[in-house]
Amino acid sequence: EIVMTQSPATLSVSPGERATLSCRASQTVTNNLAWYQQKLGQAPRLLIYGASTRATGVPARFSGSGSGTEFILTISSLQSEDFAVYYCQQYNEWPPATFGQGTKVEIK
């Protein structure tokens, strides 16, 4: 089973600032990496797939990068609606598909 590790667990950011979230895989997942956003009390929403492709309707301030075992989700200028928990997930080798433990982005 591929273990996904996200850091930091919590990120405190002021509105308008840049946020950088990291995700590491225990073995290569090539570029089969997705990022999801989950707001409190809501279902997850796909943001990024293929490590760097934005899903339909996702604002351009969200960008993904990386391949192999190291991945980054960048939010270029945080808006109030971006404060949420973000999960990475590998779909390169399954079952099982595995998620990271999440990074909570909170208001500083």
Place this chain on the structure above:
Amino acid sequence: EVQLLESGGGLVQPGGSLRLSCAASGFTFSAFAMGWVRQAPGKGLEWVSSISGNGGTTYYADSVKGRFNISRDNSKKTLYLEMSSLTAEDTAVYYCARDLGRFIMICLWFWGRGALVTVSS
């Protein structure tokens, strides 16, 4: 508009059974693999099971294998999750989600709002 609506959640005793349903609309249901992901209270996401567009291929997490059964009725545009031998560790919100395409990739594009399953005596 793509919509996924889960139903069938509720309180069940340990050792009991429950069937979740997920009604789909707004897309060609048979053209997409589907999956279930769960989230225990205050915890992260855990993939549970996936099924291909024609229902011929299924996969399960080890934690539910032999106890859960995923199925679909493409004529009714509905996904199911039959759960048995439930334990407290199965308590979670269960999300139905649509995969990227007909074949299972477990890259989940659209998610339902979830159904809460509580296993308790």
